[in-house]
Amino acid sequence: DTGVSQDPRHKITKRGQNVTFRCDPISEHNRLYWYRQTLGQGPEFLTYFQNEAQLEKSRLLSDRFSAERPKGSFSTLEIQRTEQGDSAMYLCASSWNRAGELFFGEGSRLTVL
Amino acid sequence: EDQVTQSPEALRLQEGESSSLNCSYTVSGLRGLFWYRQDPGKGPEFLFTLYSAGEEKEKERLKATLTKKESFLHITAPKPEDSATYLCAVPGETSGSRLTFGEGTQLTVNP
Numbered sequence: 427d428t429g430v431s432q433d434p435r436h437k438i439t440k441r442g443q444n445v446t447f448r449c450d451p452i453s454e455h456n457r458l459y460w461y462r463q464t465l466g467q468g469p470e471f472l473t474y475f476q477n478e479a480q481l482e483k484s485r486l487l488s489d490r491f492s493a494e495r496p497k498g499s500f501s502t503l504e505i506q507r508t509e510q511g512d513s514a515m516y517l518c519a520s521s522w523n524r525a526g527e528l529f530f531g532e533g534s535r536l537t538v539l
Numbered sequence: 540e541d542q543v544t545q546s547p548e549a550l551r552l553q554e555g556e557s558s559s560l561n562c563s564y565t566v567s568g569l570r571g572l573f574w575y576r577q578d579p580g581k582g583p584e585f586l587f588t589l590y591s592a593g594e595e596k597e598k599e600r601l602k603a604t605l606t607k608k609e610s611f612l613h614i615t616a617p618k619p620e621d622s623a624t625y626l627c628a629v630p631g632e633t634s635g636s637r638l639t640f641g642e643g644t645q646l647t648v649n650p
Binding site: 469529 | 638
């Protein structure tokens with residue numbers, strides 16, 4: 427198993443454009459999480475899935491953000507009409523029924539110009 | 540609101556100079572405290588889980604301990620490869636499925 431993989435690793439976009447990030451979790455893990463991290467801060471929870479069901483969303487996840495996990499495998503996080511404040515590292519993590527012992531990917535760094 | 544505070548923000552040590560990092564939390568009814576290591580440009584890497592006061596976990600030069608209101612990560616005789624940001628996290632009071640992370644302690648170990 428190669429661990430959690432995220433794509434792309436880096437994305438530079440102009441304000442107002444849409445971006446999509448993909449996460450492939452560890453195959454036997456049923457939970458998948460998205461966190462966001464800005465420089466000098468700890469990760470902040472965005473949302474999580476158990477299998478294909480999105481069970482929880484943070485108030486940080488505005489209407490411009492949407493996440494899916496079709497078939498309970500990979501997940502996508504889409505940001506519509508990006509703003510400069512969306513610039514951050516978007517981290518995906520997976521686990522088997524555990525909220526705390528998470529396996530993180532290397533993240534997708536978004537820069538909005 | 541769940542609060543996790545880590546200190547110091549940054550710590551510079553000489554190789555072999557032992558020290559401790561602190562993580563204090565305000566959530567009641569703790570359902571675990573988690574330590575992670577994060578290298579620059581990478582995602583966090585899970586280190587330890589602690590569930591009850593008095594519990595200790597060790598891994599190589601790292602030892603994590605837990606009291607009712609804080610946790611310590613003790614680093615014994617550190618090496619330059621221990622340089623990283625160390626994060627602690629707790630599950631939320633209202634939702635155990637989300638972790639609240641501290642801002643981390645950036646550790647630099649000079650040879």
